Amino acid sequence: MIWVCLPTCLIAQKNSESASPAAIAGSKEDPQAVERGAKAYADNCAGCHGPKARGNVGAPDLVRSLLVLDDEKGILIGPVIRNGRPDAGMPKLNLTEQQISDIVAWLHVQTYAADHRTTYEFLDVLTGDAKKGEVYFNQNCTACHSATGDLKGIGKRYDPFTLQGRWLQPRGGGRGGRGGEAVQTSKRAAITVTVTLGSGQTVSGELVRLDDFNVALRDAAGEYHSYTRSGENPKVEVHDPLKAHTDLLSKYTDPDIHNVTAYLASLK
Numbered sequence: 001m002i003w004v005c006l007p008t009c010l011i012a013q014k015n016s017e018s019a020s021p022a023a024i025a026g027s028k029e030d031p032q033a034v035e036r037g038a039k040a041y042a043d044n045c046a047g048c049h050g051p052k053a054r055g056n057v058g059a060p061d062l063v064r065s066l067l068v069l070d071d072e073k074g075i076l077i078g079p080v081i082r083n084g085r086p087d088a089g090m091p092k093l094n095l096t097e098q099q100i101s102d103i104v105a106w107l108h109v110q111t112y113a114a115d116h117r118t119t120y121e122f123l124d125v126l127t128g129d130a131k132k133g134e135v136y137f138n139q140n141c142t143a144c145h146s147a148t149g150d151l152k153g154i155g156k157r158y159d160p161f162t163l164q165g166r167w168l169q170p171r172g173g174g175r176g177g178r179g180g181e182a183v184q185t186s187k188r189a190a191i192t193v194t195v196t197l198g199s200g201q202t203v204s205g206e207l208v209r210l211d212d213f214n215v216a217l218r219d220a221a222g223e224y225h226s227y228t229r230s231g232e233n234p235k236v237e238v239h240d241p242l243k244a245h246t247d248l249l250s251k252y253t254d255p256d257i258h259n260v261t262a263y264l265a266s267l268k
Contacts, residue, residue, distance in 0.1 A: 020113070022116075023113035027112035029105040029109055033106075034106050034109050036102040037099075037102035037103045037105045040095070040103050041103050041106050041107075044093055044095065044103075053110050058089065059090075062107060063114050067080065069111055071104070074104040077107060078104060081095065081100045081103060081104075082095075082100060125160050125161055126160045126258075126265060127258050128260070128263075129259050132263075133258075133259035133261070134147075134263045136256055136260055136263075137263055137264075144244060147267055151267055153267060153268060154267050155266055155267040160261060160265050163264055167260070167264060170242055191207045192205065192207060192217075192238075193210065193217050193238050194236075194237045195225070195234050195235070195236055195237075197227070198233060203219065204219065205217040205219035205225065211229075212229065213229055214227065214228060215227050215229055
């Protein structure tokens with residue numbers, strides 16, 4: 001399973017951007033230091049490394065960083081925060097030793113929580129206003145979905161937490177569900193690509209890999225194709241049927257999420 005970072009209302013963690021009390025206790029870090037570290041991290045580090053330290057474009061995932069995982073009492077992390085890594089684009093931060101120590105404590109809790117998922121606290125997601133959720137749905141979702149069509153009765157098929165996960169992350173959200181249905185959804189939601197070669201020949205199929213240097217796909221017959229890219233040659237067109245979900249994910253507010261979930265849960 002690939003675990004993805006969802007909005008704050010999905011995996012509710014106390015102490016601001018900290019982890020649950022169970023994770024803090026298990027990590028043996030000072031709760032007050034963790035609380036201070038959450039604020040110091042948010043003010044100085046989250047812009048690059050993400051609010052949960054899971055990384056962003058150009059900045060690594062700190063939760064899975066070997067340096068963080070191997071650290072003891074800030075011996076490895078401290079110098080990096082203190083001096084920065086100018087060669088890697090990380091600036092030197094003007095922080096006190098207390099702030100550095102607090103950020104280290106907060107990072108230790110994040111790595112502990114990631115390795116001990118039973119410390120996560122899942123809170124009730126049905127706290128939204130279904131009427132407001134209906135308004136949001138009608139304004140943003142009806143081009144592809146219908147409350148009386150594909151989503152009819154969805155509130156009976158899933159518990160609220162699973163339902164919220166599925167509409168936020170339709171490729172892999174929620175906590176399971178019906179196996180056959182998940183497979184069918186995956187096939188319908190597959191990202192495909194069309195590659196147009198210099199000769200004019202086109203090759204299409206399910207996208208396997210795409211970066212600045214290569215594109216790879218598997219065609220309808222299951223044959224694997226890989227091409228080296230140089231700028232716009234060959235021409236690559238990506239087709240993502242769930243692009244609307246992806247585009248909206250960074251725009252949802254927590255009230256939006258709770259309201260839409262309440263509305264979908266009401267579709268019995």
